[in-house]
Every structure is written in structure tokens, then in C-alpha cells.
Amino acid sequence: MSKFVAQNPGFETRVRQSFNRQAFMTFLGAEIVRVGPGIVDVELLHRDELCQQHGFFHGGVVATIADNAGGYAGFSLLKAEDSILTVEFKINLISPANGEKLISRGRVIKSGRTFSVCEMNVFSCTGANEVICATALGTFLTMKNTKDDLISKRALETSDDS
Amino acid sequence: MSKFVAQNPGFETRVRQSFNRQAFMTFLGAEIVRVGPGIVDVELLHRDELCQQHGFFHGGVVATIADNAGGYAGFSLLKAEDSILTVEFKINLISPANGEKLISRGRVIKSGRTFSVCEMNVFSCTGANEVICATALGTFLTMKNTKDDLISKRALETSDDS
Amino acid sequence: MSKFVAQNPGFETRVRQSFNRQAFMTFLGAEIVRVGPGIVDVELLHRDELCQQHGFFHGGVVATIADNAGGYAGFSLLKAEDSILTVEFKINLISPANGEKLISRGRVIKSGRTFSVCEMNVFSCTGANEVICATALGTFLTMKNTKDDLISKRALETSDDS
């Protein structure tokens, strides 16, 4: 159960379509497995190419799906005409990401007019066992009147320039 | 010029060998282009698979090479028998990563007994033009007497457990 | 209820005594109102001297009690002979701290051998109404065999120097 109500009834479709347009998610093999109001879970199966020198998921992979789950959790609460950009995030890698798969759970803490603050927890899973391997906190900017699929390169290039 | 002196004369070889053992770096196509005492630069050419929905480098890719440049900058100052792990980092994505390539510059701010604090700046480059697209700050733990290439899975799994 | 078990049965007394030795907490008027294993709540009543130009609690005050609640939550799980130091924290100020008092709730996410990772939420309270005004995430270093009350200046000065 979420404490938030979506403003856009088509939020789930919008989240999934935007996620699927990210070539890097396809490249990694990441998938959205849950979407709710202010809630997005991203899953990623172990592959050798995603690892560091010890055979665990690379910290950059963990950070990537943390960022994505948080950004899309925030996106789920926006109006249909708005988009979202990551402003910043901080991540603590707290235990080895050595499972068969990772699940990143993004949850909105505050959804404001200008930005959203989200918490992201990443779990390393083997069979039915889940261990938290990273925790993150991020800030995401609402880009008003900027459809995610029609956004112009020029608009983005000047997104926060004076 | 670095303000630091390496404790291990073979630091450059050690940094490059460890970096090359990271399958994920090969998968992305990232390369180390500079190693000095407390200094590591990582470069990554644009590829469509590394992008988000607007054709720019994905924020997770930017975060990955920021983390790596910082971690290896810290690693360059360690003793030959020590290894390094990312504890946490924070990254601000400050302009679109829309260049032909990215350069991530990791610099040690403080190299302590237990951990290193590093600053990482990522630049988006097109031709001779370089624009800062992200700035990050991270904490990296020194793992004493843990050769990077011989480290056991078990040792890491319990790396910071009580 | 906490998911953690304290290693030191006298943890509550130790937390309170250490907190009370911090002159800055007395100066602010902050008090510990709850101590459990991996749990510490700090409370602070509104005073004009603690405010910024709009009459709300200053962000630095909010950060101070976030840091303290997290550090002491981590401290509560350490052995009797160990102490704790803040390595770093990140804080999002998500709504104005305009209440009659603040409550900062520190909770341990992971208590490791070398460091603890804690989450801290600060609430702005007026009457029975509580609104989250800040959320934070921090890393705290365990200083082994360093009694909090006997610690020498010299030991700390070189705490993480090579």
C-alpha cells in the first residue's frame, strides 16, 4: 500500500514505456517488476558482464538500478504532461551484491511541485533469501510540460542553464 | 601534479590490472587513460546502448565511471597488500552527458588509514570541448592485507559483518 | 521494536552519558528522549536563537540533531570498549522546520565491524501533529578500544591519518 495517490490514472503505462525507452536498461537486462503510486521495483538477473573483479554485481550496476527505481517512483506521481530528471543521489553499498538477482525498491518520501525525494533500497536475492546490499537517497527534478517521449534534445541541453 | 606520494612503487600497474579484471568496465567499454598518485582518469566513448531515452549517457553510466575513478584514485595510494571497497558516494548530475565521450577524473582529497575520501568530476567531451556534467564525492574503505587478485569470496561476503 | 540486539547491556547509560558530554547539545537544548538497540530519538524545542531568517529552525540545527541521532543509534550497538565517529552524512531538507519542536529519529540499517550505516528522519511537531522535515543517511566509523570518556586528544587527532 502506498500513502500516495497518482495524479495521472495512466501512470503505470507511462512509467513502463519510459523505462523501456532507456537503451541502457535493455543493455543491462533490467526490468520493472512493480509499479504503484510512488513505488517502483526494478529487477536484474546476475550476468558475468555486470560484475566487478570478485564476481559480484558492480557497484555502478547497483547505483544504476537504485537511481532508476527512485526516478520512476517519483515519475509515477507526476502529471501526464511532466517528466523527471535525476538531480543527485547518494548511495551506501552495505554488503556484497553477490546474489542471483538484484531487486531495487524505489519509494517516494516527498513529492513536491519542483522535485521529489525518494529512498531506494537494493536487495541481493538468492532463492527466497533477500539481503539488503545498498541504500540510497535521491532528489529528482520535475520538468513541467515536457513529455518524456517528445522531449527535444535542445530543451534538455538547456534544462537548468540560466 | 599530485600532492600525494604513492607508498607502492608499482601502483600504476596494480591499478590498471585491477581495473581490467572488472568485467563491467569491459562491457561498458571504459578505459583508464591516466594514473598518478591519488589520480585516476577513466574514459568512455558514446555508444547507443549506454544511453537513456533522450540519447545521452545514462546517469548510471556516469555514476559508474565516477565511482571507479574515485576508487582507483584511492587505491593508487594504498600499500601493495591492501585493497579498496566503495563505502558510499554522492553524485550531482549537473548537465546533460551528451558528448562523444565522457572523462571521469578521480582525485584523492584525504588518504587515511581506514578510508579515503575522493572527489570525482565527470566531463562530457565533444571535439576539444569539455563541459562538466557531474560532480561526486565518495568514501572508500581500505581492506588491509587483502590482495585484490586473491581475495576470497568468503572474505568479502563477511567484509563488514560483525 | 528493534531488529538488533545490543552487545553491551549498559548501552543506554553509555549513550546518554556520551550525549550529555557534548557541550553543543546543551547549548542547543537538545535531549535524548528514547534509546533502544539501534534506535535513538533526539528532541529539541523551538528557540529564536536556533532559527534562520524566516523564523524556522535553521538547516544546520536540523542536520546537527540528525547526525547525533544516527551516531548514537550506531553507538548503542557497539561493544562497551568501542566508540563512534561520523564519517559522513547526506541530508535532504524536505519541508520547513517550522514546528514547536523537532524530533530526530536515528535508526541503524547495518551495524558492521568497521562502520554503521544509519537512517535519520527529522519531524517538525506542533501539538500532536508531526510532519517529516528532513531525511538523512549517514556512515559512522567504529573506533575500537577507545572509550568515549577516556579518549585522548592525540588519539583522535590521528584517528584516520596514515
Added chain:
Amino acid sequence: MSKFVAQNPGFETRVRQSFNRQAFMTFLGAEIVRVGPGIVDVELLHRDELCQQHGFFHGGVVATIADNAGGYAGFSLLKAEDSILTVEFKINLISPANGEKLISRGRVIKSGRTFSVCEMNVFSCTGANEVICATALGTFLTMKNTKDDLISKRALETSDDS
């Protein structure tokens, strides 16, 4: 020398006046000692009330002047009719703040339309000796058409609410 040009020729007066309206800065004894375009330095003399249990400046004090130096560095580049709020910051405490005074140096990295990203370094000073004791990175929101001295409580209370 700064790489930035101020949009408001009266920026220095505006920064100093706003700083002086912060009761908490007076309470601590903090003073602005330098203002330039995108540059603010804040100084704070040692007082026993500002310390933790070991007689060093409390981490919350260090964080407070880091936040302030960064926020006012960002503020110096805004238009005369705009104000600034801290969105978030992250700080690493890298060595004991055991000097006679602290100097916090805030520098703008990027000044955008919506927010500013600033770097803050805090130095512990004894005589002519300066040692970096903390480094921080923060995000600050531009509040358009909101004079810092006329801002209404109501406006702020709803500052980022939907």
C-alpha cells in the same frame, strides 16, 4: 578570482544582510569574511559551547557553516528578486576540527535556472596553519520572485508542496 559574473551588482550587500538575519549564525558567532561572485567564506572562532565530548568543534557546527557558505555562494549569483533554499547536502568529516577557528569556503560549481550546485570545504585553523577538516557538496533551490527579507511564512510553508 571567480569564473562567474554576478547578475545583481548589489550582491555583496544582499548576501551580508541575509546572513545577518539568521539568528542561529549570531548564536554561534559565525561571520562572513569574504564575498565574491559564486564565493562566500564563513569564519567561526572556537568556543567551548560549540564542541563535542573531545573538545573539538561539533560535526553539526561544521555542517552548519558548510551549508551556509554554499547557500550564500549560490545566492550571490541570483537575480535581486530571487532567494535560495538548501535542498540537500552531503558532508565528509575528514579530520578533527580541533583548531582555534574554522573557515568554511563555499564555491559555486554550477549556477542554473532552477538550482545551484556548490562545493564547500571547511578548514581547521591554528595560527597560520590550515588543515582541511570537512568537504561537502550541496544542491540549492532558486526561489523566484521571493525577496529574502519579505518572504512570507505561508509562501515558505508551501514552498515545494504540490
